[in-house]
Amino acid sequence: MELRQPKARLRSYHSVLFPGAVNSKFTSALSFAKPSELDAMPTYRILDQDGIIVDKDREPPDVSTSELLKMYRDMVTVSVMDTIMFDAQRQGRISFYMVSAGEEGIAVGSASSLSPKDPIFAQYRETGIFQYRGFTHHDFMAQLFATISDPGKGRNMPVHYGSRKYNIHTISSPLATQIPQASGAAYAVKLQNAMNPTDEPRVVACYFGEGAASEGDFHAALNIAATRSCPVIFICRNNGYAISTPTLEQYRGDGIASRGVGYGIETIRVDGNDILAVREVTRQARERALEGGGKPVLIEAMSYRVSHHSTSDDSFAYRAKVDVEEWKRRDNPITRLRKYLEARSLWDESQEKDLRSDARKSILEAYRKAEKEKKPALREMMNDVYETMTEEQVQQMxxxxxxxxxxxxEYDVSGYDGGLEGMRSSSAKA
Structure with a gap:
């Protein structure tokens, strides 16, 4: 009797699909893939450096005049506050500060395309997101000066903002820790979206610099998000330097965008100095992140950090001052959008002077008020670690x-809420 093979085994060897790379085809040519032979991923832009739409065949971006003006005012306001607070640190008024110079468009532009309900995990150059979502100058100063109005109760160093009201998780100093946290939060959001189909679906947005992408947390986060199909938008600000380390010393691949593709994540590179391009890319990224129940998207926003990394850094020790000045003169997101607005008769020099004057006045008013406010009670340094203070904590206090x-x-505590009495724990008072 003739024996026959089952039909399932009649497939050609050449059609066998390995589970680790199901789309890979067989070849008899031995050839190594060389990164140098591959084209770099293009950088998407709408406006050129003169604020002119590059593609003459396309319609102007669908952005209302009020929204254009809000984005511009928010960027300028952040820039004015950065100048004031950088000087404040140099005068010893606050201990630390980081400016957003050259990167204002990434924060404000992306924030304009996110839902106010979308949770955000920021790094420490996303001041524009807080500004866009409604943070007041009083809110900024309360955190920077660690006053009793600070929701963080003075426990974080300056620029480490956070807001439950605006759905922005508190910034933390350790590099890249927020990236896997964002993937986990996105998985939770995915489940919530499925359980509440009538509610507006949400995504998670996570911001970080290209230096953070050198940390292991970055790779773990992208892999988790990809394999679990989490609705998260990873937004990498590639500003050329991770503190004092230029990109040539950080990686040899095609920036950070190539890594997204490697993890099976839809990826795009955008001109971070073009706020309209950032806005449009983020809008479409959000739509894609919600497709099919959820999936991650990576945006690499290209920019240049025209200021020092922080007030603790002297960037001219590792880069030429002439290069920085050239970038300031040549291109930045504020100037580019201003040219676009002026070409449409939506902005002029008089409005510019009024905006900067009003912003400076409002910021300085909040600044002076915060300087006079008391610090949180000293017991707050130990509160909230446990539900109630432990016996050891009470003894330490x-x-x-x-x-x-x-x-x-030797110890003047008059500037703290409650003074010496403010050191008594809640349990001790009881």
Whole structure:
């Protein structure tokens, strides 16, 4: 009797699909893939450096005049505040500060395309997101000066904002920790979207610099988001330097965008100095992130950090000042959008002077008020670690209180809410 093979085994060897790379075809040519032979991913833009639409065949971006003006005012306001607070740090008024110079368009432009309900995990150059979502100058100063009005109770160093009201998770200093947290949050959002189909679906937006993409957390986060199909938009600000490390010393591949493709994530590179391009890319990225129940998208926003990394950095120790000045003169997101507005008779020099004057006045008013406000009660340094203070914490606070009482001239606590009495824990008071 003739034996026959099952039909399932009649497939050609050449059609076998390995589970690890199901779209890979067989070849008899031995050839290594060389990155140098591949074209770099293009950088999407709408406006050129003169604020002119590059593609003459396309309609002007569908952005209302009020929205254009809001984005411009927000960028300028952040820039004015950066100048004031950078000087404040140099005068010893605050301990630390980081400016957004050259990168204002990435934060404001992307924020304009996100839903106010979308959770955000920021790094520390996303001041524009807080500004766009409604953070007041008083809110900024409360955090920078660690006053009793600071929701963080003065526990974070300056520029580490956070807001439950505006759905922005508190910024933390360790590099890249927010990226896997964003993937986890996006998985939770995915489940919530499925459980509440009548509600507006949400995505998570996560911001970081190209230096953070050198951390292991970045790779773990992208892989988790890809394999679990999490609705998260990863927005990388590639500004050329991770503190003092230029990109040539960070990687040899095609920027950060190539890594997204490697993890099976839809990816795009955009001109970060073109706020309209950033806005449009983020809008479409959000739509894609919600497709099919959810999936991650990576945006690499190209820019140049025209200021020092922070007030603790002197960037001229590792880059030429002439290069920085050339970037300032040649291109930045504020100037580019201003040219676009002026060409449409939506902005002029008089409005510019009024905006900068009003912004400076409002910021300085909040600045002076914050300087006079008291700091949070000293007990807040130990509150919220546990639901209630432990016996050991209460003892530590009492010992500290006794030390201050013994040496009042060495420890002035009058500037703290409640003064010396403010050191008593809630349980101790009870």
């Amino acid at each position: 009492e010992k500290m209180r006794a030390t201050i009482e013994r040496y009042p001239n």
